[in-house]
Amino acid sequence: MADTEKIIEIEVLRYRPEQDKEPVPQTYKVPFTDDMSVLQGLQHIKDFLDETVSFRWSCRMAICGSCGMMIDGKPKLSCKTFLRDYYPGGLRVEALMHLPIERDLIVDATDFVTKLESIKPYIIPKEPRTLEQGEYLQTPQQRDMYEQFSSCINCMLCYAACPQYGLNPKFTGPGVLALLHRYNADSRDGGSAERLKLGYADEGFWGCTAVGYCSEVCPKGVDPANAINQNKMNSAINYFTRFVTPGGADK
């Protein structure tokens, strides 16, 4: 894995609101070995070439969700994207698309977090249970119904990928809709009616135009497009059954 050091050019789209009117590219020559991630390249820049370059990172192992950015135009986690794959041509890194740039590679996550908070992302118990009664029983098959959708690391790559979110920032967006589905699909939960009301709005599931790029860029295999599709189906069924079922229909 280790080999002789090579040099790669990393072009960083800089934006410092206190001095830049608009984002400007700046190129750095970074020595690297084949095991190094793009994040490690950026860390080299910050440590030894230019302390002012700003980006978020922490875990280095694709689980904290901090280090998403556009790498050669594609939304990726910089910690699990490797410099060797861009050699000798070099690479260009920019802040995630569709989200306001705060500075350099750092985007404003407020909209995402506000949406996440709005969809009641917690168990609304179907049958409340005391601690003395022990855990809810949930078979591995029941767990499989939502497990995939619970694996979202909130990295927002799917927001950068979603053309609909780019056009209409009111669209709830793939990651948060996947989370909504995660709770609706949990056998312990009884809050789907409450949540689906949110999902019915134009900004919810029906805002999605089924491009599917969100699922392609997801670094954790969450497949938000699938979650959205299942809910379009559920809400359509619900819409029609409410005319034939006394008192309307739940999910």
Added chain:
Amino acid sequence: MEVFKADVAIVGAGGGGLRAAIAVAEADPTLKIALISKVYPMRSHTVAAEGGAAAVTRPDDSLDHHFNDTVGGGDWLCEQDVVEYFVAHAHEEMVQMEHWGCPWSRKEDGHANVRPFGGMKIERTWFAADKTGFHMLHTLFQTSIKYPSIKRFDEHFCVDLVVEDGRVQGAVVIEIATGEFRLIQAKAVIIATGGAGRVFRENTNGGIVTGDGMALAYRHGVPLRDMEFMQYHPTCMPRTGLLFTEACRGEGGLLLNKDGYRYLQDYGLGPPEDKPRNKFMELGPRDRLSQAFWHEQQKGRTIEGPFGSVVNLDLRHLGEAYLRERLPQIYELAEEFMGIDPAHEPIPVLPGVHYTMGGILADGKTASSLPGLYSVGECSSVGIHGANRLGSNSLTELIVFGKVAGIEAAKFAKSVAISNPGAIEKQAEAVQARAFGLVNKSGGTERIAVLRNEMAKSMESGCGIYRLGTTMQETCDKIAELRQRYKNLRVDDKSKVYNTDWLLAIELGYLLDVAEAIVQSAIHRKESRGSHQRLDGYEQRDDVNFLKHSLAYYTGDGPPRIEYGDVKITKSKPGTRAYGAAGVKADEERKKQGAAHG
């Protein structure tokens, strides 16, 4: 400066901080909670915990077993009354997490499943595949959204605590997005900022694990306890130090040297058997496994890789389907970061710094010696880890003592009033001026990364798996030198918006203070115990002189003053710490003695 008036402020929003916030909110919904974190809560390092969380669950397990595994695993440096509380409350907290939606892995009958972990007599580790910390953190974060009294200050960096009238009364924070300062006035403060693994070079920790809260409490006179005990995790990725969970071995993974030999049998952990056996071989405790690696390296029986010596973690016999189900993240790490398919090739691994056993001195109810100040989690030393933490006790610690911290802080907050708001604001202004001083000063020549790298290298050489008085002294000298050079730091970035250069400079100050507490506590402990192993005439455990907690007190510019405190023994007298067949024999002897005595 903008002032936010809280009843309880919590610094750190990982597992411990979030659990504490929920506990305050449930204790009294009228209490205003300020939950401060330098990152969005779901980025906190709890997210990276993989293997699981311990709680007695099976009918053949018992609280005594969990207690004995913990206390023996900690080489008898645990607060035994606190361990008793811990093991008794672990299960209900797992169930609470389950009610909040944590996707625990299940048995076919729908009950939560448990897996074996190192140093554990009976399987008791609750798990959510190999992303347990991730799932616990997201569950707690999402659940916390239910409580309107929790006001989050995401991406707010804590620069100091405010102590007035002999008690803590708030925290001063920087809003990272704007560089603006805020005073969070509070009647009680809980520190939940995590460990300090980043003082070392090769480590499993995220970049944010910089000992912030430890340093803050320490600077305000609260001692740091048992800081010499740093846990090396035996199975980490070469160069990056990323973690391959102990669950790899819990599920049946083997450790092999260059001859394909299960070398742990040579270090009192055998005999080897085909199937994993609790407390034998690969299921020994972390300190012993890391020490065995060191010996293999000395004997020339490790494999020389591009990033130093390694051994092989062999999972091949478990098969792809099982690995994908039980260890999906490990599979992904091996494939994507190393180009290795663990179903077909062994994974090269080596020990790396993983966990800070010591921390802010806390009593069994998380209170520090400074009135109003509480701590929980890796930053805290509530007393359950002793000289070596048992794998899967730390996630449980977050929720058991997070709840305690919340309840205790709420109680304290209701018993006092803010005493002198004018003086508090004045203090906050002074804190702000000091923090600005770091960035506005001119003429500095030292670079952050240079000092940080020198520190990490020196800590690795002085406070590694095995330690010598001479190298520890070199590290003491080096850290003292770096603390002087820190005063001459140059911060290039002068802006206010997301000035991470500035924050890194402040973090480096935290790291250096904590590093000094670690190495000074280490050099004063003239014995070998748990993760603190010496090779210079102090190879044995010395219960006569060192069945004591070390306490490092901040003294300003100089090295800390090291004092010692008693260890609370309730029902387990210090005995032989043994694993494998020797452990079975030691257990039998203890039983016999116990029967004879009583």
